Amino acid sequence: MDNPYSFRSLQVYAVTILFYCIVYMVLMILPFYAITAGAGEMEIGLIMGTTMFASMICRPIAGTVIDRYGTRKVFVLALLLFTVSLAGYFIPNLWLFGLVRAVQGIVAAFFSTAMEIITMDLLSEKMRAQGLSLYSLATMIPSTFGPTIALLLKDWLPMIWIFGSLFMMSMGIFLFGLSLSRQMKPSAAAPPAEIPDDPAVGPLSRKGVWKSRTLLLSSAVMLLASVANGAIFTFLPLYLEKQGLKFAELYFLIQTLVLVLTRFAGRKYIPSDGSFPGRILFPALALASLGSLILGTSLSPAVLAAAAVFNGIAFALLYPALLTYVSFSVPHFARGLLIGLFIGAADLGFSLGALAMGPVASSFSFPVMFITGGALCLLAGFAGLGFRVRRTENGKNRTAAGL
Template sequence: MKISPLSFSMLQNYGLAIFYFTANSVLTVIFPLQAADHGMEEAEIGLMMGIYMFVCMVLRPWAGQMVSKYSVHTVMKYLLLGHVAALLFYVWLGVESLYVVRILQGIVTAFFSMAMQMGITETLRDEDRGQGMAMYSLSSVMPGLYGPALAMLLWVQRDISWLLIFITFLAFAPLLFFMKSPLPKIKKENASFTLKDMIEGMKLARANKGLVVSSGVMLIGASIFGAISTFLPLYLLTTDTGNVGLYLFLQALVVVGSRFIFRKYIPSDGKWHPGFITLVLGSSIIGTTLLAVLPLIGSFIYISALFNGIATAMLYPTLTTYISFAIPESHKHVLLGIFLASYDLGFSLGGMLMGIVIQFGSYPIMFAACSIMGVVAIIYNFIASSPKERIIIE
């Protein structure tokens, strides 16, 4: 039976997502600071942070088939135990475990986000998917309102004990929301995860224009988001031109507000909307350009949080909603995994490659490169979806 995106059952799912991503929000700030404090350079920090999403990318398509075969509920149960193991490993070994923990987080997140989004797709009516995806995305970014501030508060105290206690709590908290979970327990008949099926899915991906175009835009957009997420705290701290906690709070506030206020405006008709995508990418360009000229604008840097927040809020749910219509039902789970892998790859490359740019160039050059990437995404968006070949459901 289909339910409302704001029903109690769905709110329980959103709560599960909030507690899961709170750990990511805190550690995404702590890990680069802790790594730099132990002598890592920007390129190595980018690699360490980027490997998280790279692992997600590799596992996404397989995760989709596993969820389909064993049900959303069953997979969620085991991946939450994996979440506990990853965080407790960090609590045990500290900074020496950063690479291993990032890999474990990548494995768990690949299955978590896939299970949640497939659960939303199977639970909600077609016309409510846009709202459901937006609310899930909202839940995943709400920790950004308080996570960075908590991270900085724990960091400046230089007392690792409180941080480890908090991380231990976050390891077990999602399990409380999973109890009596409304996530679907239905298994898909004849669902498989063979190499042959994966190859067939890849062939379909190349032939599906909607998937190719949306994945391309997602790849570029995620690269920008990955660079900002990885290096913004270090940028503000090294230049001493802004408060990291305040900036990230303002950006997260905009993300949360935008995803809730504009959730009904996210296209949910299965058609490609290049004008809407351009507005989102344009916001990103303004935000990264302001970061690139930070030495000139000083305190006005906080304005960039507004534009970066809007771009972060709207791009992912818009493209995810579109792709839920644009891929054939027969290979839906594999193709959805391939699409989501484009976000993971982009986010990973944003940290890995831009770390090299910073190490051999500078932070302003890196953010200027992000602005150029945004322009490229807009051009690709219009060229690939020209009026003669307007993308609809393939």
């Protein structure tokens, strides 16, 4: 299919938007809910980071299950478990919050890996970059309104009412997803002919398939950049509130509006032929570094707006560009596993933005934490540059030589 706007594709994007609407609302209000239950910065970092950490661990498992059983069953079961897990927020207990966040990390691993493979299967290779960009856009559209609505609701409604509403909403999403799954063709693993007979024939064998340089270095770049993004999402609202500033809603609104517009406009410029996306990768990492660094220098409205624009552009292009690049480099028989590993790297980075950067903020300061995130984005740029040089010198990617 060469139409990324077909009715079936729009249904996939719609269920994704609804799912992530809840995800972003929980992400924004749970730290405040945890404070009422006696949490400090360290505990908040652990609770919020648990989701991405669990997701990271389960990504390869999710990919392997999808490779074996197909996407349809995984998709439905993930939505069901997500609905059940939201009931755990009805009891204000920090240990229970951590458990629920872990379960939701597992759900996120299975849901997003399944949805990205569903998107790939819906479209031809020529349209894959656009389809994945639009799917990624669907995951971010809720962040244009979800965090803002959540921050407003916390001032008007008791937390139990908010989470009760989210639970009811998730039930509706499950029913929508169940209806959509019945329209999908069963997705099966690759034919046996595509699987190498010799398990020791190198990086495309069963045992060595994860050793692909493209996969490993792309994952490393995504991990480093995601640390800064995770730290901003987890701690910027708390930092601003401690400074007596009410700009969190403004920052996230600007960042996500820029992200949505850039991801939509930039989807046609992401290579969909397997070539190295250097013209997108390096400017995106530079902007991500600058966006995080300036948050460590000032909290004026102008600086916050500039950081939101830089980060919005950077993360709008970085993830779909690298995901598309990786999707062309992995063999079909292990596609779910390897794409799961790449997405897991992004999850691990986001998780470390809470787990590792929380202690940095506690031991030093929030500005030091943001500056550290910016330095990690610069390091990701150097990793990407080294990857580009090696690939060019080995003659394995002629396209990279011209970037």
